[in-house]
Amino acid sequence: MDLVFDNAGFLLRGAYYTLLITLLSMFFGLLIGLAVALMRLRGPWPLRALARGYVSVIRGTPALVQIVIVYYGLVDYGITLGPITAAVIALSINVGAFLSETFRGAIQAVPKGQLEAAYASGMTTWQAMRRIILPQAARIALPPMGNTFVGMLKETSLVSVITVTELLRSAQLLIAQYYVNMPFYIGIAVMYWVMSTAFTTLLHAMERRLARAY
Amino acid sequence: MIEARELVKQFGSQRVLDGVGLKVEEGEIVVLLGPSGSGKSTLLRCLNGLETMSSGSVEVAGVAVDAGMKPREREARFRSIRQRTGMVFQQFNLYPHKTALGNVTEALRVVRGMAAAEADRIGERLLARVGLSDKRDAYPSRLSGGQQQRVAIARALATEPSVLLFDEPTSALDPELVGEVLAVMRELAREGMTMVVVTHEMKFAREAASRVVFLDGGRIVEEAAPAAFFAAPRSERAQRFIRQLQGER
Ligand SMILES: Nc1ncnc2c1ncn2[C@@H]1O[C@H](COP(=O)(O)OP(=O)(O)OP(=O)(O)O)[C@@H](O)[C@H]1O
Numbered sequence: 001m002d003l004v005f006d007n008a009g010f011l012l013r014g015a016y017y018t019l020l021i022t023l024l025s026m027f028f029g030l031l032i033g034l035a036v037a038l039m040r041l042r043g044p045w046p047l048r049a050l051a052r053g054y055v056s057v058i059r060g061t062p063a064l065v066q067i068v069i070v071y072y073g074l075v076d077y078g079i080t081l082g083p084i085t086a087a088v089i090a091l092s093i094n095v096g097a098f099l100s101e102t103f104r105g106a107i108q109a110v111p112k113g114q115l116e117a118a119y120a121s122g123m124t125t126w127q128a129m130r131r132i133i134l135p136q137a138a139r140i141a142l143p144p145m146g147n148t149f150v151g152m153l154k155e156t157s158l159v160s161v162i163t164v165t166e167l168l169r170s171a172q173l174l175i176a177q178y179y180v181n182m183p184f185y186i187g188i189a190v191m192y193w194v195m196s197t198a199f200t201t202l203l204h205a206m207e208r209r210l211a212r213a214y
Numbered sequence: 215m216i217e218a219r220e221l222v223k224q225f226g227s228q229r230v231l232d233g234v235g236l237k238v239e240e241g242e243i244v245v246l247l248g249p250s251g252s253g254k255s256t257l258l259r260c261l262n263g264l265e266t267m268s269s270g271s272v273e274v275a276g277v278a279v280d281a282g283m284k285p286r287e288r289e290a291r292f293r294s295i296r297q298r299t300g301m302v303f304q305q306f307n308l309y310p311h312k313t314a315l316g317n318v319t320e321a322l323r324v325v326r327g328m329a330a331a332e333a334d335r336i337g338e339r340l341l342a343r344v345g346l347s348d349k350r351d352a353y354p355s356r357l358s359g360g361q362q363q364r365v366a367i368a369r370a371l372a373t374e375p376s377v378l379l380f381d382e383p384t385s386a387l388d389p390e391l392v393g394e395v396l397a398v399m400r401e402l403a404r405e406g407m408t409m410v411v412v413t414h415e416m417k418f419a420r421e422a423a424s425r426v427v428f429l430d431g432g433r434i435v436e437e438a439a440p441a442a443f444f445a446a447p448r449s450e451r452a453q454r455f456i457r458q459l460q461g462e463r
């Protein structure tokens with residue numbers, strides 16, 4: 001176990017990349033998810049079809065395959081991305097598809113009368129969405145969104161295959177150096193667990209905050 | 215104030231409104247009556263464009279909309295109609311994430327772009343008018359049905375509408391809460407507000423209405439002053455309808 005503590009700095013650096021990739025992908029995934037959900041609900045039919053296709057393809061293929069396509073596959077077309085950039089792009093696209101489904105469901109779960117009341121008061125569709133529908137949908141979407149984010153944190157381990165030295169790969173590099181497995185694996189498992197738990201706690205606090213109004 | 219001409223609404227092959235003509239003068243209180251499914255809600259919702267008419271035209275508060283207009287133009291005109299009208303729904307449809315005051319001021323803030331302080335002042339005055347000053351910071355979930363509906367009326371009044379549309383405002387309320395909502399509506403009537411009200415409250419219709427309009431099968435079957443209508447309805451359908459209403463009591 002001493003080995004783990006001796007190399008804590010290196011592992012923490014891995015954890016930092018894990019966290020960075022998670023937060024960035026979460027942020028962009030959220031934007032993509034929201035845009036795609038609105039496209040599917042209110043867009044003209046070509047956009048709708050496009051959005052549906054996107055969600056279907058992403059949900060129907062492994063995240064690992066999506067990651068290698070962005071990093072190794074695009075090189076064939078002269079697009080060379082840094083590993084971290086590729087990781088964030090692939091994971092944002094991935095998580096965006098799942099979140100769009102969550103958002104779509106949440107928006108549809110807001111009673112129809114809410115939109116009617118907003119329209120009847122003279123609001124435009126965009127005003128009604130922003131002020132009335134989305135705040136209520138956010139509350140509905142938060143718990144499943146939290147699950148997606150925690151799942152995402154764990155899925156970042158997949159990007160070790162494209163040489164991003166996040167948590168898993170930093171452990172693998174140390175293992176290659178010291179020829180011992182278990183302590184490093186246990187070490188990073190604990191670090192993943194701490195991060196997931198922190199996320200979950202944060203999300204529960206947000207859920208309580210949003211629920212206070214009701 | 216309101217004029218609907220040859221209004222037709224189809225849901226698929228079903229003709230829910232079958233050529234309705236309705237005229238409401240400023241200050242009039244028109245009560246829409248009719249059996250379930252006769253098209254009362256649909257007529258009301260066609261007036262402010264919550265329902266898209268299939269053919270015909272409406273003119274509300276000086277804004278004319280024709281079914282033949284391009285969707286974009288139609289939508290823009292209905293939006294200006296909605297800024298000059300208020301609607302009160304059977305299920306209240308208050309915004310659950312906003313306080314009573316927030317519900318009332320929302321359109322002032324968002325649609326009118328009014329500053330918070332000014333909107334709050336107007337909102338507080340309106341809450342006082344419906345007798346709910348003490349509930350300004352309460353969320354809808356903490357209010358009784360009657361209180362919610364009174365907040366909804368205050369919300370509909372916020373943008374100083376020329377017309378109020380009511381769709382069965384007391385039907386979702388426990389009997390003992392109906393009175394407080396009707397009292398607010400009577401007060402509005404007394405102040406000269408133009409109102410179109412779908413309701414089964416015969417007493418309100420008899421006492422407050424300037425005119426009763428009876429719908430059946432998507433057509434206006436009879437139109438009369440309330441006293442005349444309730445005493446001696448001309449059409450056989452209206453007679454049957456009134457008998458049924460009285461039988462329920
Ligand atoms: N969105 C819709 N799609 C299909 N049919 C509809 C829709 N809305 C209403 N209808 C039909 O239109 C007819 C008239 O409905 P409407 O709600 O206007 O009646 P109403 O007179 O308000 O009845 P109630 O007293 O029950 O509220 C009914 O047959 C109803 O089933």
Ligand SMILES: [Mg+2]
Pocket residue numbers: 254255256381
């Ligand atoms: Mg109805």
